[in-house]
Amino acid sequence: MTALQTLTLTRPDDFHLHLRDGAALRDALPWTARQFARAIVMPNLKPPVVRLQQALDYRGRILAALPQDSDFTPLMTLYLTDDTTPEMVEEAWSSGAVHAFKLYPAGATTNSDSGVTELKRIYPALDAMQRVGMPLLIHGEVTDPDVDVFDREAVFIDRHLIALHRAFPGLKIVLEHITTAHAVAYVREASELDAQGVPLLAATLTAHHLLHNRNALFQGGMRPHYYCLPVLKRETHRQALLDAATSGDPRFFLGTDSAPHARNTKETACGCAGCFTAANALELYCAAFEQRGALHRLDDFASRFGAAFYGLPRNTGSVTLERTPWNVPEALPYADTDIVPLHAGELMEWRLRVAS
Ligand code: NCD
């Protein structure tokens, strides 16, 4: 059988993205806008996007930073804190501009200092979210320093998520950027589909967690560009993630977690967490799906299941990828310095065709 040479997808969406602000936003955003029609934009700015007005202002800055011919739509989120009230949830929901709230356990990752210190404190807000239908997006890692960094996701599920899901069985939840077989199993077992086949509990999967195990962090030396949170796990977990992504199960959909950090903040003694994948995201997902001979499943994963979960119309139009090997640049301009994309300098098999 001859290998597929082109792949056409309905215009996809990125359901987990960091865009930053200012000069970084200016340089990061066009990469996503050329690949995706919409993206769920994470609120972990400094200071975090906590109130509706901050999200509206941030959306304005994103729209202003778009290339002129782009029709990319940012889907805004708010950052949950101990002080988020039910009124803030209702106001955000009725604005139509806010599509989810993001839960960062305090201290779990980049810019999460204002995160939630104890889940019980946000129960009134979660109750309001359940009532109106606002999704809760979870960075599912415990922050307890006694828990091994590779176990933090599994321990979060056992210690917190199971109880939270039981307390709010009607709350829409996305367990973001899952990294373990444990998370895959939990999502499969705990999430029911509604009459339309839409799940209440779902998970996003990044391209880097589908393509790499934790060996990538130490291949011939320390590799800071593979360091992200949750950290890469062992190969058995990667295989479970690939199973989930390529299974055609609507509970698993695309979220890149592209998290730009300037090169000098990664290649340093205490480097930032985050992989920058926006510049070659679809190409990376193609490489992952092709490992399983499942390119025919990529359209649903990238362009259908996430939109259905969020109650968004499916995009019109399409993007095409070609089997045209190319080299990922060593670095790209970023906020007056540079940034290293994932797979920098390496050959990629698939390439997104640029609209002419
Ligand atoms: C993200 C970032 O840099 O904002 N980093 C990461 O490693 N994924 C934060 C996050 O999503 O955890």
Ligand code: ZN
């Ligand atoms: Zn993220």
